[in-house]
Amino acid sequence: MSIINYAAKVINFKVVYYGPGLAGKTANLQYIHRCLPETSKGKMVSLATGDDRTLFFDFLPVSALGVRGFTTRFQLYTVPGQTHYNMTRKLVLRGVDGVVFVADSQWARLRENVESLRNLDENLKEYGLALAAMPYVVQYNKRDLGPVAPLDYLEYLLNRGARRVPSFEAVAVDGTGVFDTLNTVSRMILVKEFGQAQEAHS
């Protein structure tokens, strides 16, 4: 649910990083926060437990260049992945414009990925939203660890059929795939909001 403010010349979008606990959602935001220049980011807020597990959410506002004199601000959020925090996950999804599903590539974690994706579907439904109809990308994280499932298999499990979307391999802790993921979902959000002009082909 974007917010356009013609007086402040600001357009706000909300992006939620979803996925099972420990998949690397927080690591994505931390890398983005670490690497963006000061002028393109706000403060990162993390509501975490003592042992660094996300308790409520992480929050980081970022912006690239604006559009036609408007600042376009993407408010990045993560959810807590642990199953029993569903109430909080639902609250964070409120007003979401785009979703990044961060999957954990390790064999041992495949079932959690599938369950988390199903949970995302259910929670979106409560807001009258559906993944198939919104800007959405999948990130296969922790590619540096072993043993990880092959890409084909992950795609088969998590990204097929009518809602096949862009997907990325990632190692969130060293930044591999992190900006590709963010930029792609950002672009999908912009195009959904504003439409994209047909380019003349020569």
Added chain:
Amino acid sequence: MKAHDVVIHEADATRIDAVLQRFLGDSSSAAALLIDRSGQPLAETGTARTLDIGSIGALAAAAFSSTAALAQLLGESEFSVLFHEGVRESMHVSTVDEQTILLAIFDERTTIGMVRLFAREASRAIGVILEETRKRPKRVGALAAPLTADEARRASDHRPA
């Protein structure tokens, strides 16, 4: 629970600002922030020192929505006010409408009773304005035409320094 788009045109912003200004005067609060329940700030007034509006919006909306969820667990329809008392400054958050909350920051120059009273009045006035903004066209003027591929690319090109 379907979310609605929010658009604030310049004339609406001016009207909202006038209500917030009046609220500050009447209640002697230091600052007022209008926040969408998804966490995004819609308007602010009176922030003499520079506050981190983005973080405040995200955290206030989260605090408010978790108290609302708590209320449901306890069988209340909603706790409509959230109040935090600090050493020097206090914070009062109240419902404007289904989608919006009003946050006031105040100190010992006023009382929670005054803030609550005038927040209720301001919320009603802002609610009426927001109701109208939801009926307005979302993309006008500079934003009416679709983006070119280049515009979309530049606005989504986040880059490490």
